[in-house]
């Protein structure tokens with residue numbers, strides 16, 4: 828019973844939250860961007876032309892402890908730090 832109540836509250840609480848997080852396609856824990864895994868964004872440096880800040884680094888599908896740092900840089904929009912984890916993106 829308890830679990831059902833919790834479930835329903837979570838459902839209700841979630842209602843007005845717009846969840847459109849980006850999904851990543853990393854098939855390993857290698858976060859390095861290449862021409863293959865980043866065909867549209869490769870060699871482009873203005874990451875936030877295409878990536879919506881509030882939609883990225885939200886879901887920890889890889890189970891890493893890197894997301895706190897990543898969210899910090901994302902929040903302040905510091906694209907000079909993306910390469911710390913994602914490589915130079917061909918730049």
Ligand code: HEC
Pocket residue numbers: 850851852853860864865866867868869871872873874875876877878906909910913916
């Ligand atoms: C011109 C648009 C564009 C720009 C600019 C861009 N990206 Fe992307 N990026 C995409 C698209 C579209 C995808 C998802 C589809 C795909 O796999 O290419 C993506 C996917 C990604 C992914 C997930 C890759 C994976 O394998 O799951 C990462 C990480 C990423 N981008 C980081 C960056 C960083 C860092 C920059 C800036 C240095 C950047 N992007 C600039 C369009 C862009």
Ligand code: HEC
Pocket residue numbers: 849850851858874875878882883884885886887888889890891893894896897900901904905906907908909910911912913
């Ligand atoms: C401290 C490491 C770190 C830094 C710095 C970092 N990222 Fe990421 N990023 C990650 C990790 C880890 C993931 C994979 C998250 C998951 O799914 O587990 C990721 C995933 C992504 C994705 C795929 C969508 C998603 O939400 O998973 C995009 C796009 C992306 N990063 C863009 C950027 C951009 C743009 C910057 C620079 C502002 C940046 N990252 C800086 C660690 C980092």
